[in-house]
Amino acid sequence: MTVRGILLGIAITVVFTAANVYIGLKVALTFATSIPAAVISMAVLAAFKNSSILENNIVQTVASAAGTLSAIIFVLPGLVIIGWWTGFPFWTSFGICAAGGVLGVLFTIPLRRAMVTTSDLPYPEGVAAAEVLQVGAKAREEKSADSNEGLLAVVWGAVGAAAMSLITASRLAVGEAAGAFKAGPGYSSYGMQFSLALIGAGYLVGLSVGVAMLFGIFIAFGAALPMLTSQTPFAGGDISAFVEGIRSREVRFIGAGAIAVAAIWTLTKLAGPVVSGVISTMGAHKASKTAGGDTRDVDLSPVWIVVLTVASLTLIGFLLQTFLAGTPLAASTAKLIWTALPFIFIVGFAVAAITGYMAGLIGASNSPLSGVGILAVLLCAVLFVAVVAPGPGERKALVAFALFATAIVFSIGTIANNNLQDLKTGQLVGATPRAQQWALIIGVIAGALVIPPVLNLLNQASGFAGAPHLPTQVGAPLGAPQANLIAALAQGVIEQNIPWMRIIQGGAIGVGLVILDEVMGKLKWIRLPPLAVGMGIYLPMAVTLPVVIGAVIGHFYDMWANRRKDPEHPKRLAVLVASGMIVGESLFGVLYAGLIVAAQVGYIKVADAGAPLALVGANFAPATAVAWGVFGAIIALLYGWELRRVKRSS
Numbered sequence: 001m002t003v004r005g006i007l008l009g010i011a012i013t014v015v016f017t018a019a020n021v022y023i024g025l026k027v028a029l030t031f032a033t034s035i036p037a038a039v040i041s042m043a044v045l046a047a048f049k050n051s052s053i054l055e056n057n058i059v060q061t062v063a064s065a066a067g068t069l070s071a072i073i074f075v076l077p078g079l080v081i082i083g084w085w086t087g088f089p090f091w092t093s094f095g096i097c098a099a100g101g102v103l104g105v106l107f108t109i110p111l112r113r114a115m116v117t118t119s120d121l122p123y124p125e126g127v128a129a130a131e132v133l134q135v136g137a138k139a140r141e142e143k144s145a146d147s148n149e150g151l152l153a154v155v156w157g158a159v160g161a162a163a164m165s166l167i168t169a170s171r172l173a174v175g176e177a178a179g180a181f182k183a184g185p186g187y188s189s190y191g192m193q194f195s196l197a198l199i200g201a202g203y204l205v206g207l208s209v210g211v212a213m214l215f216g217i218f219i220a221f222g223a224a225l226p227m228l229t230s231q232t233p234f235a236g237g238d239i240s241a242f243v244e245g246i247r248s249r250e251v252r253f254i255g256a257g258a259i260a261v262a263a264i265w266t267l268t269k270l271a272g273p274v275v276s277g278v279i280s281t282m283g284a285h286k287a288s289k290t291a292g293g294d295t296r297d298v299d300l301s302p303v304w305i306v307v308l309t310v311a312s313l314t315l316i317g318f319l320l321q322t323f324l325a326g327t328p329l330a331a332s333t334a335k336l337i338w339t340a341l342p343f344i345f346i347v348g349f350a351v352a353a354i355t356g357y358m359a360g361l362i363g364a365s366n367s368p369l370s371g372v373g374i375l376a377v378l379l380c381a382v383l384f385v386a387v388v389a390p391g392p393g394e395r396k397a398l399v400a401f402a403l404f405a406t407a408i409v410f411s412i413g414t415i416a417n418n419n420l421q422d423l424k425t426g427q428l429v430g431a432t433p434r435a436q437q438w439a440l441i442i443g444v445i446a447g448a449l450v451i452p453p454v455l456n457l458l459n460q461a462s463g464f465a466g467a468p469h470l471p472t473q474v475g476a477p478l479g480a481p482q483a484n485l486i487a488a489l490a491q492g493v494i495e496q497n498i499p500w501m502r503i504i505q506g507g508a509i510g511v512g513l514v515i516l517d518e519v520m521g522k523l524k525w526i527r528l529p530p531l532a533v534g535m536g537i538y539l540p541m542a543v544t545l546p547v548v549i550g551a552v553i554g555h556f557y558d559m560w561a562n563r564r565k566d567p568e569h570p571k572r573l574a575v576l577v578a579s580g581m582i583v584g585e586s587l588f589g590v591l592y593a594g595l596i597v598a599a600q601v602g603y604i605k606v607a608d609a610g611a612p613l614a615l616v617g618a619n620f621a622p623a624t625a626v627a628w629g630v631f632g633a634i635i636a637l638l639y640g641w642e643l644r645r646v647k648r649s650s
Contacts, residue, residue: 216536
């Protein structure tokens with residue numbers, strides 16, 4: 001653990017956290033940063049003769065902790081969407097992320113021995129990150145010409161995605177093709193975002209998730225929308241707006257019901273292993289001490305664990321009190337704080353155990369963290385209503401407080417979802433858990449410093465769909481789909497206007513999806529993860545269709561890779577290019593948001609402050625054709641580079 005490694009980890013943190021915040025607000029998916037962080041770390045530290053695989057591991061640990069903390073954007077923007085906040089107060093937002101994130105690190109400490117050291121959980125991303133570090137160390141020792149290949153793959157992916165975003169920003173190409181059409185007695189719609197980040201996300205989630213999302217698209221746009229629009233007379237006007245209104249008010253709650261059932265089913269299946277893992281922790285810890293185990297197999301001391309836990313809970317209590325001051329709930333401050341603190345501590349630890357286990361089982365990227373968030377906000381809202389019984393003037397404040405408390409629980413879950421992966425990587429490369437745990441805490445603090453300003457920048461430049469205060473002179477706001485859903489559920493429970501019928505219908509679909517997935521698993525067919533199907537129903541087609549395309553392209557690429565002598569090499573290259581696509585588009589999005597804000601406040605002079613890089617007018621006729629052509633060409637070029645690189649090295 002070196003100062004150099006910590007500073008490099010923080011630098012990478014700034015980049016990946018900003019990228020993850022942007023992509024999460026756009027598509028409700030974040031990407032695991034461990035592998036690209038490890039690749040960049042190896043490339044940079046290769047310039048120093050005294051660097052080692054353990055120092056690379058510390059860099060990767062810091063950066064991955066901050067990258068995963070960015071999933072807090074699944075909840076926190078809900079406070080802006082419901083109109084309680086107009087922006088993100090820095091110290092309050094920092095405190096939520098920092099206090100919850102540190103508790104996430106601390107809660108995984110007693111889980112490490114049972115879930116990492118003595119467990120047979122696969123930890124796919126943790127094992128992959130360790131493999132990348134080991135291959136890089138070997139390549140450096142052998143002075144291989146390909147030692148920087150991984151960094152080159154990330155750079156090419158980033159350049160390709162940024163180029164597509166730049167052409168879109170110039171208005172020479174549209175960012176999205178969309179429309180509505182007659183479908184039987186009703187109407188439906190279609191959409192396609194020309195996003196390389198979504199293509200990359202499709203490769204990372206794989207064919208099973210991609211096909212499941214496609215199934216969700218068929219349910220939403222092939223069945224639910226035509227049926228529901230046929231039951232609502234079209235009064236004229238914009239047909240696309242009419243169809244989108246039905247999708248937003250009704251179809252997405254069907255998706256929410258399916259997601260909730262899928263999340264409950266997943267948690268039910270994991271309940272036994274999680275409980276037994278927690279119970280066995282103390283036994284494993286005692287056995288290792290009496291046996292005089294590995295002196296490097298040590299965690300943070302109990303004194304530090306207690307001090308940091310008390311400090312985090314004290315900060316959380318202060319945040320809760322400050323939040324309630326001056327609101328209609330001020331008279332109930334003590335009652336709400338003493339309800340919220342045990343809720344955050346107990347449910348937070350349960351969420352840490354659940355998400356940590358799920359990440360070990362299926363990977364942090366595929367872990368149904370959002371489903372856990374949905375259940376947490378429903379439980380939180382029901383609990384607060386039982387404690388306060390709010391009147392009409394108190395309901396909005398209670399919705400905001402429920403989102404605030406849930407955000408802290410969610411920050412605990414986001415960190416636990418990733419930490420055990422990092423500790424698995426450390427175990428495989430011979431790291432000391434205590435050093436990694438300090439690195440994780442440093443990563444949390446670094447990420448917590450980055451998230452509020454990035455959120456404020458994006459809010460000021462684009463805003464979030466559903467928020468009452470949106471910037472002028474700007475195109476479509478960021479969708480923030482998960483934050484919208486969680487805010488809607490909290491509002492529905494507390495204000496008693498939740499569309500239960502649609503949620504129940506979605507729940508029934510979710511039950512059917514669970515049964516279908518289990519049957520397909522028994523038959524050894526491709527699985528259809530119910531959570532992914534639910535996301536296909538809930539999200540707009542413009543967001544999910546590129547993910548499906550990326551998954552299908554990636555499947556055929558992997559089939560080609562499996563015929564190679566060393567199939568893991570081309571697959572690893574593809575993972576890094578896909579990560580680069582996400583990083584490139586996301587960072588361009590953040591920088592472009594900064595340009596928009598600068599144009600709006602007059603720092604730069606352009607004809608259209610909402611499109612500062614525009615070269616043509618908004619109605620440029622060939623823009624759709626240009627988008628399809630450039631989009632396809634960049635995908636072909638990137639995969640072509642991968643194919644040539646693999647053939648050259650084989």
